[in-house]
Each structure stands twice: as structure tokens, then as C-alpha cells.
Amino acid sequence: MSKIIWLIPLMPFVGSITLMLFGKNLRRSHIGYLGVSSVGISALLTALLAIEFMQNQEVLETLVWTWMQVGSFAPGISFYFDGLTLVMMSVITGVGFLIHLFSTEFMEEDPSYARYFAYLNMFVASMLILVMADNLLLLYLGWEGVGVCSYLLVGFWYQHSANGHAARKAFIVTRIGDTAMALGLLLLFSHLGTLDIQVLMGKASQVWEVGENIPLIACLLLVCGAVGKSAQLPLHTWLPDAMAGPTPVSALIHAATMVTAGVYLIARTHGLFLLAPDAMIVVAIIGVVTSLMAAFTALMQTDIKRILAYSTISQIGYMFLALGVGAWSAGIFHLMTHAFFKALLFLGSGAIIHCLHHEHNIFKMGGLRTRMPVTFWSFMIGSAALAALPMTSGFFSKDQILLQAYQLPDLGPGLWMAGLLGALLTAIYSFRLVFVVFFGEANTEPDKDTEWRMAIPLSILCFLALVGGYFTIPVVDVFPVTGGSHPAHWVEYVSISVPIVGLVIAYFVFLNRRINIETLTTSSFGRGLGNLWLSGWGIDWLYDRLFVRPYYRLANLLKSEPVDVIYNAIVELNQLLNLWLSKSQTGRLRWYLVSMVAGLIILISLASNLGPGVLQW
Amino acid sequence: MNASVFYAMTPILVLSGTAMALMIQASIKRDHKVASIIVAIGLILSLLGSYYASNFTQPVTVLLQVDNWSLFFTGLIIAASLIILSLSLKTFLPEGERKEEYYLLLILSVLGAVVLIQSSHMVSLLLGMELMGVALYVMIAFPERGDLPLEGAIKYLVLSACASAMLLYGFALIYAATGSLSYIGIGAEVARAYEQNPVLVLAGSAMVLAGIGFKLSVAPFHMWTPDVYEGAPTAVTGFLATVSKGAVFVALTRFYIDGNLYQYAGLTAALAVLAIASMLIGNWLALRQENIKRLLAYSSIAHFGYLLIALIACAHIDIQLVSQSITFYLTAYIVTTLAAFAVVSSVAEEDVRGQEIQALEGLFWYRPLEASALTVAMLSLAGIPLTAGFMAKFFVITVGVQSHLWVLLAALIVGSAVAIYYYLRVIFAMSKPCKVKGKASTGFDRTLAIILMACVLLLGSWPQPFIAYMGTL
């Protein structure tokens, strides 16, 4: 098994290439089979691998070939496999397979069926490389690869300029982080002489003391990359726009897998971060602030996918918080459960959108509880898990995070409180979504309910979202043990009760309407705040003014090539001299004579006056 | 005086004989064809004669210096004249019957040029220059149609006479200072004379330079050039540009080096200023010139500026290399210019519009061979590798580098950079699609174009034999 680990990313890659080359000539059903089965085989292989791993707990390292070798710089196309990798691979191939299956129905009528699966397969391959890479450069390959696939899939319906804009925004904003990350790679290599993650972490702890500057800078640069990819402040603005892509894509890329790559990166390089506690604090603060910011924003959104997008940002904020406080395995655990329930929610919303003629506005839905029962139940379960109601998968993971955050000295309680507030808000907005969409009066009639290809993935994910919390992820050997003592019991009780409070509030506000918030929302302060949240705290607006427009203006200003001014001036000078001199050619004999005489006089005076050495210097 | 002196003078004697034969022929029967054939035979014989004379190199009296170097140029000039003769045939044949005098003038002018090349004495210089010049005035004014030839001729006459006066006065001053008229004599006496009266020597030399500079159309004595080039029949322009200028430069070199004048910094500086002014002004003037003949006129101004660098350098380095550079440059320049004029005279009409660059449009497509020849000529003038002009520039720059003449080299670079523009304009015009198909070419035009193009390319791509040959001069 360990010998053929490279087959796992290869399968979807081959699938993708096949679809790209021959997609035009294949029948739709064959395209579907091909697209799904390539990921399916990967999932199967992963499962086999997992079984093997459970038995012997063996860490695998496979060098397929040396990518390049220049002096001591010799990154390989080589894979590293441990518990963390296994978790990520399982999520990617497992959830990925379900989403592929779902897509076969969702995208059925799209003319570019083959292109869709080609991209999606390519994404899975890249994502697998990302998580399996044993060196940072190969990880970076996957990292950029998923970025491009995300770009392609967000802009999948390329004929709408808005989609293209969203796609470009997604790519460029993440690219900012990626570039910083690349610089981090450069820094790490130039100080440690390797990019092999395990070796790197080993060397780092030998070379550097805890709290030194260089590991701090290196970690911060990596964090920049993570922040970009995982849509955290301040580089989160691309994710809500990225919802322009097909909904299964949002489920796979922008909820379950790619956006959590940042979390994976930090977790993977935790050895470095342990050397830079300040960087970890930065991560924690970014996480908690992002989660609050996004939660508030999610409260006001009306587009079903944007709500989910902000909720994703918010949830990844929790993961960052976990990483920041050193709760590595809790973070990864939340990553996994989040993948389940958020994929579920996205697929659910996809089902709704699919059946409701591409309607996105939740206030134009309503009463879907009876008409789309499968979807309703998946949404219920998903929301419950998202809100971290007890016994759902989200509860276990989020609870761990909050508890471990609380234990952090100094900042701990503060972070915990903020996290709680976030949890409250999460419960409110997720049930707001459920109540508005599934209860109340029907505004739009669905023309169909989901078929089996949609229903099966939904059901499986429902199951996972419910019971995922009981899984143990095999990362004990990967991360150092943290958080020994248990906090006081009241902390735990508060943590458990907050989501329920949120549910209740949501119930009274959005369903029962016992609490009337109209006075609040119509007051000028309330409206202003609402608009601010609706626009995501105006960050997009700010960036537009601060970066985008100035850049456009700069490009516009420069586009006529200012450097040419110099050369044009030279040309003009020459032309001017030509003009003047041409004018001296008057054709008049006497004028010519004058010039000769003048020349003679100059010559005589030069000859008799100039000393030696004038010409040589 | 023994017989070998006469052998050494073979070219001059043959040319003189040809002139006399022409006069006799004219008195018997005036005939265009016969006259041209006599000239051709005379030129060929004198060409052979210049080869023959190389066995008898010696100073011929005090006036002439027949050595290999001057004989090489004699041969070159005569060969050039042959080509000019062939171009003239076409120019003057259609004009009617009474044009035989042209050939007499041509042969006299060539004779003057040869005397000039071999001169080693002020008197022979004066005689040669005037013989060449006076004949040229008439050649320029020869066509009956149009006012331009006449205007050109009268301008050239007045200005040239003025320049001669300057030259003569300069000679007088040098003579007054040194007491010698021969170059060698001047060279021997100049140091003493300089100590006694430096102004006399320097002013005299400066005036000589001015006079000669005029003939070379070096700035600021260049103003006549475009008008005369334009006004004169194309063949005569070609003669002026190659034979006349070439001979004068040879004479200048001899005078400047044998007269030991190069050691005076003032003169060097004066020459340098002339050179810089020529390189820059010539190229700037040519920049947007529409008339191809005027363009070539301006370009020649610049080229003699480049050439002066070599002359200036002899103050600093081995004369051998300098004279080689001058030889190579002049040869390359003459061959290239001939190529250009051969094509221009066969393509451009003898009126103002026909000489515009526009008239060359599409030449590539209906007369590819000649267009290629003109392209090669332009590239050579621009100094692009593989052409004679490049090797010439290579020599000049090498000499300049070795004598550390950085200012002059800078001017050369600027000038050449500007020059590329107008040479390319000509090439670009030829490559445009043709609007009106011009006249077709004759076999003779094509042959001439190929021969000259081959010479230009050969000199540029395989110069070693020629360089080796120059070493023996």
C-alpha cells in the first residue's frame, strides 16, 4: 500500500487530463462515471491506507522523483503520510467523492459538463498533493494548484463578467498571501537550507531559540499565506464573492477543503510556530476577530450562499483560534467536522437552488420543509452541527477549542468570551436561515425534489455531521500534547448552553416573532449597523478605495509609457536640430560664403589657441 | 631623369594622352560613341598603367610622389571613373549629339585627381585640384535642361574658388614661415618655423585645412554639398562624391603627415572640432531629407567626419595603422558610394520628384537586385557588419580607441545612431508595396549592381586579403 500512495493524487489527475483531452467526444454519462470514479478510486485507496495505518501507525515517506536539484536545494516530488495527512486525505477524497456524485445531477444540464469535472478532478488532485507533500515547495505546488482550480471553478460560468470578476478576485487576493508565503519559504531555505517539512522543523528547533525574530518573521509570512487561502482577516474578502461558482464547488472548495488549507499549513508546520509564540498569538487573534466579524456579517446576509460563506469564514476563525492557542488536534478536528456539516449545508443549499430555478435570496424561499424533506433534514442537522448544539459533531470540536482557549494564560478568558459570543451569533444566524427558508409561507414553488444522486450524498453527510464528533482523529503522534488540566465545570456548562440560547433567540425572532426587532432595525443606528454588517464591515469598499482603484489609476496613468517621454524628447531634439540646420541651408550663395568665412575664423582661432590634451581625458 | 621616371608617370601620361586624343578626335569628327570609347580605353590603359608603374615607385621631380600607396589610389580612382563613365553614358546619350566635350572634361578631371593623389608639393596640389575642379564646374553645368545644374555649378565655382583662395593663402603663409613648398621640406622646417612664428604656421595650416575641408565638405564648409549634389547630373554627383573627395583626402593625408603638422595640438584640436561638427551636423541634416541625392550629400559630410578621426589619431599612434585605416575607409566609402549612385542613377529620374525617397517605393518587388544593392550600400554606410562600411568603421574606432579619442568616439556613436534612421528610411521605402511600377532595369544595370554589391560585401566579410595588401603599400 505504501508503495502506491502516489496513485491517490494521480487518479483524479489522470481523470482530469482525460476529460480535458477527450471530454468533447464522450457521452455525458461516461463523463460522469469517469469524473466520479477517479475520485472514488482515490477514496477507496485512502480507506485502505487508513485501515493499514490504524493497524501499524506507520509514518510513510515516499520519494517519487527528485523535482529539481540545484546545489543543496533538492525538493522532491515526495509524499509524507501520517495521521494528519490521513485525516486530510480522508476528508478530501471522502467528501470530494460525495460532492462529485452530487454534481452529476446538479450540473446535468450544463453544456460544459466535461470541463466541470475536469476542473473538479484537477482540484482534488492538487488538494491531495497539498496535504501529502513532504516539502514546502511541493505543498506550494498544490497550494497554487488549488488556487487556480478555484479560479477556474468560480469563473466556471464565464459568460457573466461578474463571475469572472469574482474568480479573479479570489485568485489575486489569495495570491497576495501566497507571495508572502513564498517569501517565507525563501527565508526558511536560506536559513535552514531545506524545505523538507520534518527536517525543517527539526533543524529549526536546533538552530533557533524560542522567541527569536527570524522564526517569528518566517511564521508570520506563512500565516499570511494561510490567511489568504483560508479567507481570514484581512484577506477574507474573496470568499463571499467566490460563491459565484456552482454550488457543489462552493461545498468542496470553499467550505470543506481548500479554504482549510491554511489551517493545515499551520498545523503541519507547528514545530516552527512553537518557536514563535508571538506568531501563535497573532494567529489566535486573527482567528477570533475574523470569526466575530464574519458572524455579524452572516446575520444580515440574504443570499443563502453568502450566509454560508461568512459562516465558513467564521468557522475557520475558530480553527485559527485553536491553532493559536496550541489546540492543534482540536483545530484539525474542527476542520474535519466542519467539512462534514458545511459540505452538507452547501449541498443542501445547492439542492434548494437547483430546485428553485437558481434562486439565492432566502426571503424569496420559505415553507420548503414539506416540499423538500430530505433537504430540510439535512439543513436541520447541518445547522445544528454548525451551531454546535450538544451531541452534534460541531459541538465536540468547538467545545474543545473553547475550553483550550480558556486555559491559555493571560489572553485565554478573553479569547474564550469572544469565542462564546461568536458561538451565540452562529446559532442565531444558522437557525435564522433554517427558519426563514423552511418554515413560514412558501414564496417560490420548487419544480422538483432531489433525486438519488443528490439525496445519497446528503444522507451520508447528515450521518457524518451527526456522529462525526465521536471519531478520534489519529493525530496524537503528530502534535505535542497540550492542555493537561480541565477547567472549572461552569466554563463547560456555559459553553454548552450558549448555542442553545442562540437557538432560542432565533426561534423567537424569526419564527415565533415574539421578540420584535423592527424598532431596532428601523432606527437609524440599527439601519446603519445593519448595512455595515451587510456589506461585510465595508472592508470591500475600503479595499476598493485603498488598493484596487489606485492600482487601476496607476496603470491607466502609466499605460501610455512614460519612459518613452525621454526617448521622444531625444527624437524631438534631433528633429529640432534637423529643422534648424535645414533652415541654415538657405540655398543662397552669400550665406554659404558667410559660413565658410566664419568657419575659417573659428578654425584659425582654434588652431592658434587650443593647448594640447583637450581631446583626451 | 631617366626612363623609369616616365614609367612611374604612366597613368598620368596615358590620361594626358587620352585627353589629347579626344581633342584630336573632336577636331576630326565629333562623335559621342567614339569619344566614349576613347575615354574608356584611356581609363583602362591608365588603370593597367598604374599597375605597371608600381615597378618604378619613386619621387618624380619634387612635385609628385609615385609610391604604392598613391598608385593604389590612382587605380581605385580610375576604376571609379570607369564606373562613372558607364553611368554617364546613360545620362548623356539621350541628350543629343553635342555632348562629346563631357568626356574630355571627365578625363581632364580624372587627370587632375591623379595628380592630386600623387602630389608631394604645393604646386602639384594646386594644379591637380584646379584641373579637377575647373573641369567639374563645367561637368556639373552640362545638362541643358533645368536650372538646377547651372545653379549648382555657379555655387560650386564661387565657393570652390573662395576655398582655393584660402588654400593658397594658407600655403603662402606656410611658405613664408618655412621657406619650402614641398611637403617633405615643410616637414623638415616646420619645427624651426613654429618656434619662430607659431601663428604663421598654425594660421597657414588652418587656412589650408579650411580650403581642403571645403572640398571634402566638412562642416562648417559643407553648405554647398547638398545643392551641388542635387543640381549635378547623377553621374557627375557620383564623380564628385567619390573621385573628387577621395583624391582630395589622399592629398590632405599626405600633406598633413609628410608636413609633420600632426604634432601641433592646436591643429589637431581644430581638426577634431571639424570632425565632431561634421559627424553631428551631417547626420542631423540628413535626418529628414526627402531627396536621395541630398541625403547622400549630407551622409558624405558625416562620413568625412568619421574619416577625420583617423587623421587626428596619427598624432598619437603608429602612422602605419592610421594610413591603413584611411586607405580602408576611403576604399570602402568609394565602393559603397558608387554602389549607391549606380542604383540611384539607374532608378531615379533626373528631376526633383524622381529623386525623392518616395520614388523608390516598391523597388524591392520590381527590381530586387538593384534594391538589394542599394540596401547593402545603405547598410554599409550605416556601418552594419558584413559590409565594407562596418570594417571601415572598425578601423576608425580601433584607431580612435588606441589614441583614446573618447569625445570623438562619442560623437561617432551619436552620429551613427542618428544615421541609422535615415538609411533605414531608404530601405523601408523600397520595401513598401509599389504603387507605380517604375521602369524596368537593363542587364547592364543589374550587372553593375551585382558587381558593386559583391565588392561591398566582400570587403566587409572577407577583408583579410585587402588588409594584407594594404600592409604592402
Add this chain to the structure above:
Amino acid sequence: MVMINLILILLVGGLLAMLSERLDENMPRKVAMAAVLFDLIYLISSMLSLPEIAQLQAPITNDPSTWLMHFKANWIPAFGISIEFAMDGISLLMVLLTLILGAVAISASWTDIVKRKGFFEANLLWSLAGVLGVFLALDLLLFFLFWEVMLIPMYFMIAIWGHENRGYAAMKFFIFTQASGLLMLVSILVLSAINQETTGVWTFSYFDLLNTNISEQASYWIMLGFFIAFVVKLPGFPFHTWLPDAHTQAPTAGSVILAGVLLKTGAYGLIRFAVPLFPQAALDFSYPAMLLGAAGVVYGAVLAFGQADFKRLIAYSSVSHMGFVLLGIYAWNELALQGAVMQMVAHGFSTAALFMIAGSIQERLHTRDMSQMSGLWHQMPRMGAVAMFFVVASLGLPGLGNFVAEFLILLGLFQVNVWITVIAATGLITGAAYSLLLMQKSFQGEINKKWAESKLSDFGQREMMTMAVMIIALIFLGIYPQPVLNIAEPVLHSLLDLTALALPSIAEAKL
């Protein structure tokens, strides 16, 4: 002799192509293609028959007999000018690139050129021959000769078959390169003259001139002469302005050659001559040179973003990418140099392909204005997909050649100067911005009504074949660049040793 034959085959091929037009109008392109392919096969077969090929790794030193091939014959002995060709790994790579892109260019001209086909193909082959000469000549004057002469056919290609503003563009191109070439000529002569003064022998041979003793000040000035000539060709900021015009106006095949090969001669010159001949001066100058490189990276990217003309955008992207090469060369360590060589190859392919796409669009739409395009993917999906590939290649997607190159350059540069690396790295962001904008404006977006009616033909078999060559090349370079790195390695090592020998103090600092 092999090297001379390589050049001769192209020269004669060009002549034959020109003459073959009399037989059949479509003959020239076939003849030209045959000549280039034959040349390629000839090169490969003679490489394989070399005993050294097995040990490409053999250290290449100052001694020409250790090179892969060496040929020397007198040309102008009076000045010690010889016909000296030599081939080492870098030349080999460049020659291969030239021939492959030559074939690509001929393919690009297949239907693009409608008049005077024979003369066009002849010019194309001749300019390729000139480029080969540049990459192989090791006598400085011979090098200069090829350097200048290769421009003439290129000039004709732009001036005769170019687009609306061809006269201006061709002129600008020629004057820029010639004027800077003159500086180089003077520099070459000064260098040789200094060598002659000390040794008493005229020589222009690279191997002899490497040992010239030059005063520090003089070498600085001479080096600048070389530098300017090479940077103009590269093109580096601020000498790049000829490039957008020339690229925009040139016919497709011309753009392919120009971007793919001609620009590389500048980089090659820097690696081969400007630095090794004057190590100390180059070191003194490395900081300004790197600044120019970084400025080029940023400036080119910003300007590319502002362009509305498809080809102009690509042209500016070349400015940006070649800025990386300049950075890599002046960082002068193994990583950066390998990156620079890699970038030369990879950029050659990616940009050539983009220009070919631009040419195909112009051929179909008769415009290069991107505001008139939009939504072309719908009608030409194959072209769109291919364009997407090369766009992501040019923005540096890992797994493709350009990434390897840029990353190695940055990696090497980082050891030398962190802040310049940071500036250069922003090129990755701005690069993404203009690349994706290009894609958005042309292939994506609403379908332009103007073309909705007309039938735009997608890439055909010939075009896809050509593209496939470049796609495969880029992927290969991206995931297994080792063969290329291996070929370049001994050369770079010897160059580094050479300069380290001259600058013992630096060698330690840099390693």
C-alpha cells in the same frame, strides 16, 4: 564544423525557401519547416555522437577543448579576429530553444502570411541563423557581427509584414538595438586594445580576453557598454520601450521569434560576456542592475495591466519576466543563475505561445483590441483552453516551467538582497492581475455580439500540434527540470569558479 553547418543549413534553407516560391506559392513554408527540422535533427544526432555527451557533467573550464564543441579558423588575422564557435551547455540549450521555436514560428506563419511568402520564410530562417550565431560565436567580433546582422531580417519581417504602424516600430527596434550595439562595439574594441597593449597581440577570442588585465575604472566603463547593449535587447527597464511597439506590430512569427529567442540573446550575453569578462565591475554594478531588474518586474506588470491591446499586454509581461532574468544574473549564484537560464527557456515557450494565440485571434478578428473581444471561449474553446494554460504558466503556476525559474531566481536572490527579492516577489501578484485580466477580457465575459454571427474557426490540427509541443515542454520543465539544470550546471559552475577566482573575497561571501 557542426556548428557552422547548423548555421549554413538555415542560411541555405532560407535561400531555397525564397527560390521555391517560383515553383509553388505554398512551397516556401514547407521548405522552411523542413530546413528547421532538419537542423534540429542534425543537431541532436551530432550531439548524440559526441563522446562528451555521456559526461555532460564534465567540468567546463576556460580551456575550449573541454567544451562540447569548439571550432576555430582564421578570419582576419591582421586583428586576430577568428571564426571561433564553441558550444557548452547554455549554448546548447539556447540553440535547442531557437530551433524549436523556429519551427513554431514557421507554423505560426503558415496561414498568417499571405504575400511574398518566400521572402518571409527566408527572412525568418536568416534571423534564426543569426541568433544561432550569437549563441555559438565565441570570438567577440564574430559575436558582434551576428548580433547586428540578425536584426536585419527581423527588421524586414516587421517592416514588410507588420501591422498598421510597422514603419515606426521597425525603426524604433532597429535604432535602439543598433545604437546600443555601437556602444558594445566600442567596448569590444577597447577591451581588445587593452589586451593588445599588454600582450602585444590582437585577439578577440573570448578565451584569451578572459585573462585581460584591466584597470578597475576602465573595466567598469567597458562593462557598461556591454551591459547597455544586452539590457536593451533583454529588454530591461528603462530601455524596454522598443519592445511593445515591435511586438505589437510584428507579424505573429516575428513576435514569436522576437519574444522567444531574440530577447534571450541579451540574457545570454550578460551571462556569457558582461559578467565573466569583468567580474569586479559586474559586482560593483550588481546593485543597480538588480534594481533595474526589479523595476522592470514591477513596471512591466503594472503597464501590462493597463493595456488594451492583446499583444502589447504580452509584450509588457515579457518586460516583467525578463526583469527576473536580470535579477537572476546579477544575483550571480548557482540558484539564481539556474533560475535565469530556466526562465529564458520557459519564457521562450510561454510567450511564444501567447503571441501565437494573439496572432490567431488577429487573423480571425482583425483586431488586437481586447475591448472588441470578450467571450471568445464560446466559439473557440480549444484556443481558450490553450490560452488559459499559457496564461497560468506565465503567472507562474507551480508545476510549469516558469515557476521553477522564478522560484529559483527568487531563492538565489534572497541570499543576496532581501528587499529586492520582496519587490520582485510582488511581481507574482501583479503578474496574476494582468494575466487573468487578459483571459477575462478576451476569452471570458459576455459573448461580443459582433462575432456572435460570424463563424470563428477554432484551432485546427496544425495549431494544436504546435501548441502541444510547447505545452508538453512547459509541463516537462515544470515537473522535471533536471535535464535542463544538468546541462547548464557545469557551465554555471565554471562561470562561478571563474569569477570566484578573480574575486576570492566575494566567493566566500556568496557561498
Add this chain to the structure above:
Amino acid sequence: MDGLDIPLNHILFISSLLFAIGMLGLMIRRNIIFILMSLEVMLNSAALAFVAAGAHWGQPDGQVVFMLILTVAAAEVAVGLGLVLQVQKRFKTLDMDHANRMQG
């Protein structure tokens, strides 16, 4: 030589004056006839200088050159006058300022 020993410099001064007068004449006269006359003056000033220099050095060369200059001047003027006739015929004027078809 005995009675009439004028220093060389004096004669050179006179001749240069003549030269300058001729040059001035060239520059300010418009009529071609006068221009030719001014040229004669210039040439003769040179001739004078030669004679004086020859006398100074006690050589006959100066006077030989004088003769040559006379010949040359005659030739120049002969051709010149021939052209003048043509000028009068074509341009109907002898004012050289009117002969400026070619310029630029």
C-alpha cells in the same frame, strides 16, 4: 634687394588686408560679376604673399607660384564668365540671391 627692404610681415599684412577685402566683397556683393572680381582679389592677395615670401627666402619658387595662380585664376574666371552668360540667359538676372532653388 638693397634699397627696397620691406619686412616680410608688412607685405603679409597688406596681402591679408587684400584677402579680407576680397572676402568681404564676396559676402556683401550680390552681383555675380563683382563676386568673381572679389575672388580675383583674394587669389591675388595670395599671389602677393607668395611673391613676398619668395623674396624673403630668396627663392624663385614664389614667383613660379605667382604665375600659376594667375593661370588658375584665369581658368576659373573663364569658366565663371561662361556660366555667367548662362545665368543671365536663364535667370534674367545676375543677382545671385535669386539663384536659390535648392535649399533645405
